[in-house]
Amino acid sequence: MARNRYDMDEILEDSFDVNQLKRLAAYISPYKKKMAGVILLMLSSSASTMMIPIFLQNVMDVSIPDKDMKAIGIYSFLTLLIALYSAFALRLKIKIMSVVGQNIIYSIRTDIFKHLQELPFSYYDDRPHGKIQVRVVNYVNSLSDLLSNGIVNTFTDLCNLIFILAFMLFLDVKLTLVCLCGLPVLTVVIIFIKKKQRRAWQIQSNKQSNLNAYIAESINGIRVTQSFVRERENTGIFNFLSKNYQKSWMRAVMFNFTMGPSVDIISTVTTAFIYILGVKWILSPDSTLTVGVLIAFTAYISRFWAPINTLAGFYNSLLTAISYLERIFETIDEPVNVKDTKDAVEMPPIDGTVEFQKVSFSYEPDHKILQDISFTAKKGETYAIVGPTGAGKTTIVNLISRFYNVDSGKILIDGRDISKVTLHSLRTQMGIMMQDSFIFSGTIMDNIRYGNHTATDEEVIEAAKTVCAHDFIMEMENGYQTQVNERGSRLSAGQRQLISFARALLANPKILILDEATSSIDTETELILQKGLNSLLSGRTSFIIAHRLSTIKNADCIMYVDQGGILEKGSHEELLLKKGPYYKLYMSQYEFLK
Numbered sequence: 001m002a003r004n005r006y007d008m009d010e011i012l013e014d015s016f017d018v019n020q021l022k023r024l025a026a027y028i029s030p031y032k033k034k035m036a037g038v039i040l041l042m043l044s045s046s047a048s049t050m051m052i053p054i055f056l057q058n059v060m061d062v063s064i065p066d067k068d069m070k071a072i073g074i075y076s077f078l079t080l081l082i083a084l085y086s087a088f089a090l091r092l093k094i095k096i097m098s099v100v101g102q103n104i105i106y107s108i109r110t111d112i113f114k115h116l117q118e119l120p121f122s123y124y125d126d127r128p129h130g131k132i133q134v135r136v137v138n139y140v141n142s143l144s145d146l147l148s149n150g151i152v153n154t155f156t157d158l159c160n161l162i163f164i165l166a167f168m169l170f171l172d173v174k175l176t177l178v179c180l181c182g183l184p185v186l187t188v189v190i191i192f193i194k195k196k197q198r199r200a201w202q203i204q205s206n207k208q209s210n211l212n213a214y215i216a217e218s219i220n221g222i223r224v225t226q227s228f229v230r231e232r233e234n235t236g237i238f239n240f241l242s243k244n245y246q247k248s249w250m251r252a253v254m255f256n257f258t259m260g261p262s263v264d265i266i267s268t269v270t271t272a273f274i275y276i277l278g279v280k281w282i283l284s285p286d287s288t289l290t291v292g293v294l295i296a297f298t299a300y301i302s303r304f305w306a307p308i309n310t311l312a313g314f315y316n317s318l319l320t321a322i323s324y325l326e327r328i329f330e331t332i333d334e335p336v337n338v339k340d341t342k343d344a345v346e347m348p349p350i351d352g353t354v355e356f357q358k359v360s361f362s363y364e365p366d367h368k369i370l371q372d373i374s375f376t377a378k379k380g381e382t383y384a385i386v387g388p389t390g391a392g393k394t395t396i397v398n399l400i401s402r403f404y405n406v407d408s409g410k411i412l413i414d415g416r417d418i419s420k421v422t423l424h425s426l427r428t429q430m431g432i433m434m435q436d437s438f439i440f441s442g443t444i445m446d447n448i449r450y451g452n453h454t455a456t457d458e459e460v461i462e463a464a465k466t467v468c469a470h471d472f473i474m475e476m477e478n479g480y481q482t483q484v485n486e487r488g489s490r491l492s493a494g495q496r497q498l499i500s501f502a503r504a505l506l507a508n509p510k511i512l513i514l515d516e517a518t519s520s521i522d523t524e525t526e527l528i529l530q531k532g533l534n535s536l537l538s539g540r541t542s543f544i545i546a547h548r549l550s551t552i553k554n555a556d557c558i559m560y561v562d563q564g565g566i567l568e569k570g571s572h573e574e575l576l577l578k579k580g581p582y583y584k585l586y587m588s589q590y591e592f593l594k
């Protein structure tokens, strides 16, 4: 998959896929009864308001000439009642549809988030995180208007149009035909701008995504930015992206704003024609058209164009929503290529033998990172993986947890191919401490307990003691209940590592993976920690990646990885005797310390 950046637009869909609306309909479906109820309510309200011009006609043509004050009073009272009922119906509609709209949005957002939780590392490797966030938050929110008002209003307005047409035809067929002459003109306007309008909204969604990606990247990298005094350059990039967003937005809304005025112009012109022709027809000697009918008819014309205006608005929000829906469903459809196979079985309690059989792997096609790697770590053994930066050490341990699928070869745990067992049963039996010791917002207790919700406070404290984290935690204002921020910004790098370490241990794993677990910890603490660990590691198979070779000297086996393969392996003493790359690495560190 091509990598995407904040300054790269995502590929736009050319043709509109109706299936996206069908899929949206599936989210709407549970609320169709409520929506139908609201539509009926609105229809009853508009049907009653449609009586008002008829009252007007009667007042003009009958009650005023007859000086019938009682009838005028009744018509006024009925008009007031209808106005009150309409206000009540509108209020109820807003109340119900806001809840329905937000419920639908909630379901869509839940589905995206659930899917994002399952997507493999490779998905996140390939795109800026800001572009993912914008889909979950902004794009989904943008559907709010469509779902809360658009759909119900469209149905109501379509029915209104039919009612109004019926009333207009009832009043005067000729005037109705004059009024309908405006519709073909509107259709031409819609056909003319439709494609451009959709493309404009797609581009706008892209620019919004780029801007979001840059904001997320800038916030994450703010410390580096300020250290290298890059604020001005970054503001320049931001302004450029923000300007692009603004321009794309202006262009897209320009199309939207074309619709309203077009409807207004067409309605004004047809109304003018109706007045001219109406007056002319009234004045002709054999006319049946009365002043009351003409006034009532013109009252209907404005009602006739109002729903058309709303329908045009709905059409606008539909086109906007479609450009967002494309991105939302694209995320939900993103294939989870690291997942349980159909016949996947539960991994039985792991004993601990890990075997790589001719494993090859690449992140990107044609760029092999590991080539035909084979080794077997027996139950309870500590395997250290060393080698130069970028040699593939982290990649090896990521494959053991099946964060990526291998290109070829097999990884077996206790003789079982890990691609044939469920991910859940595999990963719950592993303790993984990654290079990035991510700390979540919450208490220290929560952070350590992250991988084992059922662990008691005592077990958490025990794990913290083992990794020498207990003392510094107790020195904090609320001990284990101290609140830490996302990324653990109020903790030192070493403290963050110790908390992640405790988290990995608490999962009580059969296989423990420590990727640069102690690189930020002072040597004195590391020495104490090492002692505690030795007893803890017994019985568990562990993989330790470390650049500081002093930490892995006692490993059962040390693998030196480089150039896509294992260049040598053996115990510390054996490798020193070989005088190969490990020896050179060790001597360089030894020399460095002298």
Ligand SMILES: Nc1ncnc2c1ncn2[C@@H]1O[C@H](COP(=O)(O)OP(=O)(O)OP(=O)(O)O)[C@@H](O)[C@H]1O
Residues within 6 Å of the ligand: 125, 363, 364, 369, 387, 388, 389, 390, 391, 392, 393, 394, 395, 396
């Ligand atoms: N997500 C990724 N997408 C593409 N290439 C990657 C990705 N992650 C790592 N690589 C590449 O794979 C190679 C091995 O990376 P890996 O992280 O396994 O190295 P490492 O030996 O653990 O390095 P270090 O000692 O610096 O942690 C590197 O050349 C790196 O550029």
